[in-house]
Amino acid sequence: MNGDDLTKEELLSRFLQLEQRVEELEQDNAQLREKLQEKDERIEELETRLRKYENPHTPPSKRRSGTDGSPTSQDDEDDDVRTDGGTPGRKDGHDPEWRSMADPDEEIEVTCDCCPECGDRFDESVGVSPRLVEEIPDPQPPEITRYNRHYYQCDSCGTETVAAHPDCPDEGQFGVNVIAQSALSRYDHRLPYRKIADRFEQLHGLELSGASAWHATDRAARAGRCEYEQIRQEIQDADVVHIDETGIKRDGEQAWIWTFQTVQHTLYAVRESRGSDVPAEVLGEDFAGTVVCDGWTAYPAFSSNLQRCWAHILRE
Template sequence: MSEIPAELLAEMTPAVRAFVASLLASMESQRARMQEEIDDLKAQVKRLTPQNSSMPPSTQHPHARPTPKPKSNSKRKRGGQDGHRRVVRQLVPIERCAEVHSLLPENCRRCGKVLTGADPEPIRHQVWELPPIEPVIVEYQRHRLICSGCGTSTCAALPCGVPTGQFGPRLLAFTGLLMGHFRQSKRRASLFLSDLLNLPCCPAASVKMQNRVSEALNQTYEDLKGLLANQGQLFMDESPTKQANQKAWLWTAVSSSFAVFAIFASRAATALPKLLGDQFTGIINCDRAKMYWQAKRLQWCWAHLKRDFQSLIDHHDHQVKRLGFDLKTPVETLFTLWHKYKSGASSWETFQTEVKPIRDQVDRLLLRGVFSENKRLIGMCNELYNHREWLWTFTEIQGLEPTNNTAERALRPAVIYRKLSFGTQSEAGSRFIERMLTISETCRLQKRSVYQWLTAAVEASLSGRPAPSILTDP
């Protein structure tokens, strides 16, 4: 009762005193409980790393102390091992060399006698070098002639495919790649063109080229986006970005042969039908974010789950830590069986048989967490158990993957771009980025040159023709 001034304490009846004392005790208990929760949350934040959470690796400071790994008993040194296949740059045919210099020794290196003749098999040493870069400038002289009959002047039109501006298709494609594929800013791209290629350029000109390239990609982008609804499986992920200092989200949907990126103002579930359409019935590989739950069938990412279980292991609560260890063991066995199947060492039917006891074991462990009365375990385990069919879709349908690594790899260049540029500054900039990322990743999946395809697409656009198909098997 020391918190109550003495003069007020003297005026209280015993009943009031008892009531106030109970209130103070309740407040103190609540304060202690809240402080405990705050301390626990602070400890969790300090423990979170890309290895035990969904935090991207780029969020970790480059000088952060790495998580200690168990020491390996292997005595191998770092680098190439004895017996590994040697990789060397092959010599090109002599006909391809711009210059060939025959070097003959004049005197014997031992006695000094003059040497004559030639070596039928000289040691060939080739040096690769960049040529002096000079832009190719083509001038079109449009004559204006006056009709002798009616006096009307007529000016010659530019040939089909010749741009009305000063930038040719290869230059447009190259500049688009600099900004959208190689993540250079408008100013850096213009400096590169000026300093290295001797092409006078300013940031405003690079923006004009960006818009021209974006226009050339529009129809191909929309065609790929329309194909998403018919895919049997898609890997999906999203990452925060900005547009004109407003928060936005960059989404990606990756199939086996192409990828589509889109920037929306929200991460809400309403973005999903905007990207996939209303008719999508396939399976989505994703993390456990709830906006994906509207899909008919999911495959939750086991790589995310491994990190979540590692987070339990890193917790200070022994009950939480114990369940984390118990969950991690069957997960490691699961991936061992999966890699064994993927390598061809076991059949699909064998894999399905061997994975059944693991599935039962994980389900039992999740139920243990549900009834643990531990607030750190109940929520996560309850969610996983109630939707446990989304954990095992890949064991029921052959050809599915257990992780969402495909989407994360596709999204990584976009995340690096965002960190370098802080997002886009306009609607047009967002459209360019989502189209360029789509073309870049699709060309990678198709194993084709993005520069060659982009040049062909820009040439087609300048000639009024549709862009060539980007899919080898549309």
């Protein structure tokens, strides 16, 4: 039977079937296009997230894959693979490093009179099995010193003078060690002021409020201001200064910690800005030396005398 033998009803039926099939294919095509669009958007999102970790300004320690750019094999995908592409532990053939033990401050002879099994008495020891134990002392109570500072009045000019002692602080009731430990707890151990106060009470039985811990760190900062400014002056006069910055939280708010380094000095500055105003503030607007830096836009906005970091150039 050929097309000429088909009736009009049969031709119409076949046409309707073809038309319905075309509509089904168009619907399938629309669904596939929609899925493809979703995948393209997802790929773009993942590539955007990946660029945060894989770009010329990302140090190797922050990258999520190996530094050679090669894909990770299936055998390496286990719990021992670090996020930076390395593996934990020393490399094969590396000499071990043992923890050095200090000389003992005290030696205690540990003896036994009789056998714990049969009760027979021992005549003498046949050897020694030494064991070094390092321990910290029990919490030490604070030392409280009263300084009776005598004051005098000059008969000639009437000037009043209060005698000073090197161990007596100029202000406050806490000594140098309390101030130093407060600053270390805050900025090295990153403890909140409340926990700093708790730490003093636990270790030394010293009652200290969170506000007192804050005042102690503030006094430490003011005590070091003169040396800080001296270091900044040395850096301002340097021929070459390495600068870098990274994000940091300060009281829960975004801030930036800047590093200014020369061969002999390193200076840190925490600022809310990541712009060129920070190096202009620290180094001075008339800084004539060379700045070694990465490709952040704040540096060319500050100075035209730049040396790009070789690590970034090689990654680029």
